[in-house]
């Protein structure tokens with residue numbers, strides 16, 4: 001009898017091109033995504049070495065990070081922005097790479113469009129010069145972020161050099177309570193095991209609470225794998241995955257569909273498959289989460305109070321907590337609930353898909369954003385935007401006082417004109433709350449779309465489940 005294998009073992013074994021003999025292997029890369037920030041240098045390196053892009057048919061590009069999200073936008077954004085956008089355009093054109101450019105409904109955040117277009121597939125290896133590439137692991141792909149020199153390597157060879165990562169299975173057990181989202185699940189996980197909790201591991205998310213998630217919700221979980229230090233995080237494909245993929249532009253079609261599904265079904269970890277580490281988290285009593293500090297692990301239930309560094313035993317952690325509280329402008333013991341906020345940002349590769357927008361709109365329907373608060377909603381792609389408009393969600397947002405914007409990374413990383421001013425407090429649905437992440441001096445509180453929408457209405461952090469009139 002064959003040794004039981006995990007989904008990670010299976011995908012790995014199917015992609016090894018050569019054993020480099022020093023613990024590293026050459027892996028075939030099935031899909032390569034490019035964006036405007038990390039591709040220009042790689043293209044320049046490729047040209048300088050006199051090499052050509054080996055597989056334009058497996059390479060796809062979009063502009064997302066520095067693009068303006070203004071309605072009626074042009075290439076003009078921040079200084080340096082237009083040059084990067086034009087470089088991407090020229091490079092894609094010269095190498096025959098499909099580009100989803102500004103003005104194309106398929107443009108959007110790279111990790112949102114890869115699944116949406118059916119570019120990311122179960123069992124595939126997918127890389128991008130971007131840390132949140134792990135997002136598309138939700139489809140059962142092995143997907144990870146690479147550096148610019150690796151981007152050049154993949155361009156030239158369609159392979160990547162990798163050491164086989166140890167594997168970890170993270171099992172979410174129990175049933176998620178109503179009003180608690182996938183974002184709350186992953187924030188709780190990071191708060192529990194820490195940002196180094198899965199360092200270097202290839203992670204499989206499993207268990208009934210994962211199986212119960214929609215495709216979009218699975219992407220939210222896998223997106224934050226990198227905030228656990230993981231190399232990648234994936235979820236075995238199932239009927240939810242297949243239903244999501246069927247009919248997508250780049251997904252297998254016609255006679256290829258059934259054999260593809262049969263191959264994808266076989267990817268699931270065999271019973272008894274061995275993982276190097278196992279973690280279990282019960283979600284039965286999970287509450288909406290919100291971050292209080294400057295690391296994604298600094299998360300607590302919305303009904304809890306800011307922790308006290310002086311009660312922390314580890315001196316390094318104590319110091320980090322003190323610094324975080326100083327930056328974020330909070331005192332130990334302060335309840336998170338009722339903390340006044342200046343801005344709300346709904347968007348990013350973590351939470352800008354159609355279901356995220358639906359969840360936020362459900363809270364906002366018939367309500368208004370608090371006076372003086374600025375609120376942005378930025379769909380992850382042109383297709384998400386179009387779908388939301390077809391459902392009338394844009395009107396719910398604008399009637400509530402939200403700005404309805406064009407797709408891009410927007411206020412997630414302060415790399416374009418959308419920024420949180422110094423000292424201002426923002427509830428954001430993104431994935432990082434580092435110092436200066438949303439702009440110099442910006443104070444970020446990570447949360448789910450529903451929690452962010454509730455904060456916009458209340459002008460303060462609230463438990464969305466306690467909003468007057470219900471959701």
Ligand SMILES: CC(C)[C@H](C(=O)O)[C@@H](O)C(=O)O
Nearest residue numbers: 037038065129130131132413
């Ligand atoms: C610009 C890019 C390299 C960066 C990343 O890799 O993560 C960005 O997407 C981010 O989220 O900080």
Ligand code: SF4
Nearest residue numbers: 132348349409412413
């Ligand atoms: S939305 Fe944010 S986290 Fe995602 S790719 Fe863009 S900048 Fe990075």
